[in-house]
Amino acid sequence: MIQATNFQPIISDEVLFKAIEAEKESIGYYTLPFQDTTHIKEYAATVKQQCIAIIGIGGSTLGTYAIYSFLRDATELDKTLHFFESTDPLDIAARLKFIDIENTLFIVISKSGTTIETISIFKYLHSLIPMSAENCLIITESDSKLNDYAVNEGIKTFEIPKNVGGRFSVFSSVGLVPLAIVGVDIDALLASAAEVHDSFFSQGEDYHSLVTKARFLVENKKEYNINVLFSYSTMLEGFNKWYVQLWGESLGKVDTTGMKQGLTPIGLIGPVDQHSFLQLIVEGVRDKTVTFIVIDDFLCSSSIPKMTLRGLESTDNVNGMTFSRLIQMQAHATIEAIKELQDIPYDVITISEVNEANIAKLMYSYELLTSLCAQLMGINAYNQPGVEAGKIILKKSLET
Amino acid sequence: MIQATNFQPIISDEVLFKAIEAEKESIGYYTLPFQDTTHIKEYAATVKQQCIAIIGIGGSTLGTYAIYSFLRDATELDKTLHFFESTDPLDIAARLKFIDIENTLFIVISKSGTTIETISIFKYLHSLIPMSAENCLIITESDSKLNDYAVNEGIKTFEIPKNVGGRFSVFSSVGLVPLAIVGVDIDALLASAAEVHDSFFSQGEDYHSLVTKARFLVENKKEYNINVLFSYSTMLEGFNKWYVQLWGESLGKVDTTGMKQGLTPIGLIGPVDQHSFLQLIVEGVRDKTVTFIVIDDFLCSSSIPKMTLRGLESTDNVNGMTFSRLIQMQAHATIEAIKELQDIPYDVITISEVNEANIAKLMYSYELLTSLCAQLMGINAYNQPGVEAGKIILKKSLET
Numbered sequence: 094m095i096q097a098t099n100f101q102p103i104i105s106d107e108v109l110f111k112a113i114e115a116e117k118e119s120i121g122y123y124t125l126p127f128q129d130t131t132h133i134k135e136y137a138a139t140v141k142q143q144c145i146a147i148i149g150i151g152g153s154t155l156g157t158y159a160i161y162s163f164l165r166d167a168t169e170l171d172k173t174l175h176f177f178e179s180t181d182p183l184d185i186a187a188r189l190k191f192i193d194i195e196n197t198l199f200i201v202i203s204k205s206g207t208t209i210e211t212i213s214i215f216k217y218l219h220s221l222i223p224m225s226a227e228n229c230l231i232i233t234e235s236d237s238k239l240n241d242y243a244v245n246e247g248i249k250t251f252e253i254p255k256n257v258g259g260r261f262s263v264f265s266s267v268g269l270v271p272l273a274i275v276g277v278d279i280d281a282l283l284a285s286a287a288e289v290h291d292s293f294f295s296q297g298e299d300y301h302s303l304v305t306k307a308r309f310l311v312e313n314k315k316e317y318n319i320n321v322l323f324s325y326s327t328m329l330e331g332f333n334k335w336y337v338q339l340w341g342e343s344l345g346k347v348d349t350t351g352m353k354q355g356l357t358p359i360g361l362i363g364p365v366d367q368h369s370f371l372q373l374i375v376e377g378v379r380d381k382t383v384t385f386i387v388i389d390d391f392l393c394s395s396s397i398p399k400m401t402l403r404g405l406e407s408t409d410n411v412n413g414m415t416f417s418r419l420i421q422m423q424a425h426a427t428i429e430a431i432k433e434l435q436d437i438p439y440d441v442i443t444i445s446e447v448n449e450a451n452i453a454k455l456m457y458s459y460e461l462l463t464s465l466c467a468q469l470m471g472i473n474a475y476n477q478p479g480v481e482a483g484k485i486i487l488k489k490s491l492e493t
Numbered sequence: 494m495i496q497a498t499n500f501q502p503i504i505s506d507e508v509l510f511k512a513i514e515a516e517k518e519s520i521g522y523y524t525l526p527f528q529d530t531t532h533i534k535e536y537a538a539t540v541k542q543q544c545i546a547i548i549g550i551g552g553s554t555l556g557t558y559a560i561y562s563f564l565r566d567a568t569e570l571d572k573t574l575h576f577f578e579s580t581d582p583l584d585i586a587a588r589l590k591f592i593d594i595e596n597t598l599f600i601v602i603s604k605s606g607t608t609i610e611t612i613s614i615f616k617y618l619h620s621l622i623p624m625s626a627e628n629c630l631i632i633t634e635s636d637s638k639l640n641d642y643a644v645n646e647g648i649k650t651f652e653i654p655k656n657v658g659g660r661f662s663v664f665s666s667v668g669l670v671p672l673a674i675v676g677v678d679i680d681a682l683l684a685s686a687a688e689v690h691d692s693f694f695s696q697g698e699d700y701h702s703l704v705t706k707a708r709f710l711v712e713n714k715k716e717y718n719i720n721v722l723f724s725y726s727t728m729l730e731g732f733n734k735w736y737v738q739l740w741g742e743s744l745g746k747v748d749t750t751g752m753k754q755g756l757t758p759i760g761l762i763g764p765v766d767q768h769s770f771l772q773l774i775v776e777g778v779r780d781k782t783v784t785f786i787v788i789d790d791f792l793c794s795s796s797i798p799k800m801t802l803r804g805l806e807s808t809d810n811v812n813g814m815t816f817s818r819l820i821q822m823q824a825h826a827t828i829e830a831i832k833e834l835q836d837i838p839y840d841v842i843t844i845s846e847v848n849e850a851n852i853a854k855l856m857y858s859y860e861l862l863t864s865l866c867a868q869l870m871g872i873n874a875y876n877q878p879g880v881e882a883g884k885i886i887l888k889k890s891l892e893t
Binding site: 165184210334337341362396416 | 757879
């Protein structure tokens with residue numbers, strides 16, 4: 094009689110789980126949902142300005158923008174958020190038109206404290222309106238040069254923990270402070286992230302679905318080197334951008350054996366990109382996985398009027414329908430078309446309604462998914478050594 | 494003595510050129526630079542409204558947005574352009590806040606005339622403010638149902654030629670009419686596109702550089718299935734989006750042998766995406782080509798103040814520099830870092846200054862490049878059969 098065992102994955106679920114648990118010792122983002130936010134809320138309540146302008150780039154802005162742009166149009170926020178993140182002079186000029194500079198709190202966010210874009214823009218704005226404890230707040234590491242500056246000037250600071258990287262920092266002071274100021278319920282954000290955390294680390298439902306997804310993506314990374322996120326709402330454009338950074342910068346790495354690894358993220362917005370990128374997904378090379386994000390309730394009742402236009406009677410089939418329902422139907426028609434092809438790997442994330450809990454759940458889950466993929470790929474998700482060479486070249490050319 | 498010929502490309506330069514020349518018989522975009530614009534300029538001069546709102550999606554808006562967003566902040570335009578393109582109800586509500594609905598000309602653009610997003614949004618806006626010859630303009634094919642509607646209502650129309658596809662329509666009435674209204678010099682756009690046309694079809698410099706590029710991209714498409722456009726200015730964000738549609742929708746096709754083809758476009762903006770996607774390019778799998786776009790002159794003299802901040806003295810190396818120069822140096826430092834790696838195919842497009850001629854040259858060249866790649870891949874660049882299945886599913890579900 095022949096006896097055989099089945100093939101086993103190189104990294105078993107048990108080893109994978111232990112590796113992630115071990116990361117909790119050194120990687121700070123896992124436990125951010127459990128922090129005390131009292132001091133943040135107390136500070137936020139004291140802010141008088143109506144415009145809040147963040148000066149920062151990359152991980153200092155993308156997570157905050159994702160949450161803000163998701164909630165902004167669907168909920169009533171108290172203040173407006175603005176982002177100065179590019180050294181493009183025309184971009185700076187254009188953004189200045191949208192703020193009342195005399196009624197603006199400037200929040201300078203830089204983990205290292207010497208990010209060239211951030212400090213250059215800060216100096217420029219400082220030359221337009223003097224920065225002081227009255228109109229400026231600084232979020233940085235406790236021992237950075239920017240922190241020294243804040244101490245010298247008596248400017249209030251919040252700390253970015255050393256073990257929380259920029260792209261994993263949305264639930265640290267980086268995201269929570271500006272979001273609390275504009276009126277986002279940050280405790281609801283954290284409570285929802287904590288739920289995902291607990292379900293994951295008790296190996297509940299979230300754990301199994303994330304591990305299954307991570308294994309699929311990593312095991313098929315040679316065939317499907319592109320991961321498309323097809324989000325059916327312009328409110329998710331910020332989330333898409335955050336995802337692109339999280340995925341690209343975390344997973345584009347040299348692994349422990351010296352091999353270059355990487356999965357390429359692409360963010361699409363439906364239905365607009367049905368008229369742009371969809372053709373490539375449907376008839377192009379099978380090198381993509383697709384994750385659809387569909388919103389069940391936009392909290393918005395506006396609808397297509399029951400209106401017949403002479404000549405355009407054939408379009409009356411959507412008369413009376415809410416736009417919310419139309420966009421859902423468009424999403425599901427696209428999903429159905431992809432499903433019928435049978436050779437494009439896809440999954441669907443449904444967001445029940447637009448609120449703090451759901452965006453936090455989505456983002457914390459994606460952080461965990463990223464950590465799982467990195468473990469399976471044998472890479473470090475939390476550094477970014479590849480961007481140093483350009484910085485060194487820039488520094489040298491500035492010296493000459 | 495042994496005699497040998499060298500390997501020859503499957504499609505010789507001669508055959509390729511003849512194929513493109515033959516396309517001019519049936520594909521309309523090639524000769525758009527030579528049209529008479531008198532009637533467009535005459536109409537544009539009569540428009541009284543200050544806000545111009547385009548209702549359209551995909552090819553009806555992306556090219557116009559690319560040119561408008563490139564020129565908007567650097568030049569003095571007379572009016573503002575707004576885009577209603579998504580059925581997302583919160584997006585519609587947000588965009589309404591930016592226009593003065595009583596002082597807005599609505600331009601409905603749909604080639605087929607029955608695009609569901611466009612007509613639904615049109616009806617909705619029509620319910621907010623009645624549309625008439627006074628505040629509405631329609632751009633569509635001459636025999637579409639939308640054209641019937643316009644004729645019935647006495648609304649002025651401009652025609653989209655049948656043989657000009659949406660993503661190749663920027664130099665037709667689709668782009669020229671709204672751009673002329675807001676004050677863009679459309680003759681300068683066309684003159685520059687005509688120059689590229691003439692150089693290309695006389696097999697001059699533009700021809701040889703585009704053919705070389707197209708051959709490289711197509712011959713290496715299996716290894717490098719992703720084409721990144723890394724544009725160093727937020728003004729090029731619209732161009733990036735237009736490129737993504739042009740490239741994805743034109744080249745994602747089944748070829749004459751039944752094989753699925755496709756090159757995947759990605760648009761990045763520098764320096765912001767140095768803090769996001771660059772790590773993946775540098776250390777990730779070698780599956781990408783990169784085209785950098787660098788602007789020489791932003792026509793903007795704002796600079797980093799000569800300001801020393803206590804604690805931040807180490808950042809004084811950029812003091813006194815214009816932002817325009819800083820962003821250029823950032824671009825060139827990144828290019829240099831990529832060059833040093835020696836295993837990432839890249840090229841650099843330099844835009845001398847921000848004006849009509851340069852954006853038109855860039856866009857017309859990319860249209861030609863797309864046509865060349867499609868010929869080399871054995872596909873039809875000008876249709877989009879892959880998006881029909883979803884439309885049919887949506888139509889069926891609307892009937893039930």
